[in-house]
Amino acid sequence: MFVSQLDITCSAPGxxxxxxxxSVVYPGKPAIAASISKRCHCRLTTNPDETVTIGLASLNFTRSLSLNEIVKVIKSRKGQALDAAGKCDLEEISRESTTALLELYASDIDSSGIKNALHIIMFLLTSMLSRIEKDHLSKCPGVVLTVNSDLVLGAGSGSSAAFAVSVAGSIYTFLRWLSSSMQGDHTLALDTDVNINRNSWDTITSEDLNFINSLAFLAEKITHGTPSGLDNTICTYGGVVKLKRYEAGNEIEKTRAMLPLEVLLIxxxxxxxxxxxxxxxxxxxxRHELIFDQLLTALGSVTESFLDILKSLAKIDPSDDKKMECEFQKLEDLIDMNQGLLTSLGVSHPSLNQIIDICKDHGLHAKLTGAGGGGYAFAVIPPTFGRHSMDKCIEELERAKFKVYRDLKLGGPGFEMKVEKNENVQM
Ligand SMILES: Nc1ncnc2c1ncn2[C@@H]1O[C@H](COP(=O)(O)OP(=O)(O)O)[C@@H](O)[C@H]1O
Ligand SMILES: C[C@@](O)(CCOP(=O)(O)O)CC(=O)O
Structure with a gap:
């Protein structure tokens, strides 16, 4: 068979x-997140071997799976899953296929991080391949999928969502390429009820982004059970996102702007x-329904005020020191209140408290970010804050063995894709 050879690199920010x-886990309560200038990169190339090779550099793991075996599992699940009208639930098929493939290929793995990553890749792969009509599945070439990340895993900077978004985007693009590149009577058939943009497969529209976001949300459910959807949303769209969760779907407000906010991530x-x-x-x-509701309401108000201040900061003349100082003082009050409320929810940690105290001793305000219980804190650096004082604070944090990231840009691009293809390579 002659098809073009494909080399896709997709990336997503933390x-x-x-x-x-x-609070965002509960209905109607807002959260605000910003993308950071550290990213996860997923490269997918087609492979003349009939294998799917997965390389996870951050976890020092490589494994090759048999493409025939994957196709066989998907075909058998599709065969069983037809309803009376001849349709099948693709999501259900990919879940079942994933379970079967994990039993085949991951039962010897002890690391929960590797297991989780494989689970996500298998789920995304089978959920895309199960969209191909059963008789056409054997036209699928092998692939090599490698993931590299600048992010620390498991610390609250969105490594899992950046992983999910970049892998989902790569595999989705692979399917669109497959369906558009098969030649002549080898045209690849997708299930008729599948809404997938197979034209202009090498560009990303806002509809594609929404689809990648929804796939990444399903992947995040594998990692987190019942995530709010905030992490995959910010890692897909980048910029700054405000999200509220509702039964009927999430309400999302996106801003594609760099944030005029300097932070230390610790x-x-x-x-x-x-x-x-x-x-x-x-x-x-x-245990405490009524008090909990009041804490949630307070967290909601803190978040809304935080966003109002960010919006007003963007409008202030940067040389107006007085106004800047005044707005930053309000922002710092909110950071302290936020940390206090999160401590009341029981999600702080002695190491976070120590970071916050060191920052306070140097005149900086910090809070935990993400789930808490460890992971990261961030401190806001007002523009008028002396560089010397900041260096002193960083020195003390590092002396206490905390790793500090400075010069992080907030609010940069979300999902990005680069495609290279060589025409008429024999597969
Ligand atoms: N670059 C990566 N390669 C493989 N798996 C990854 C990568 N980044 C994240 N993961 C997966 O996500 C898990 C971390 O998720 P989580 O604990 O939510 O961390 P974070 O708070 O950084 O999102 C890892 O154990 C792993 O399964
Ligand atoms: C605690 C929570 O609000 C944020 C979790 O953040 P992280 O994945 O730990 O960075 C959970 C969620 O939004 O799904």
């Missing part, structure tokens, strides 16, 4: 949650599990 973590080095912390907060809610 994020920090500025305000509203945990890693406690303490790993934690987002789903455990979300469960811990839910347990507190069930």
């Amino acid at each position: 994020k920090i949650i500025l305000s509203g973590e945990h 890693d406690t080095g303490v790993s934690r599990s987002t789903s455990n912390l979300v469960a811990k907060v839910a347990a507190l809610k069930s």
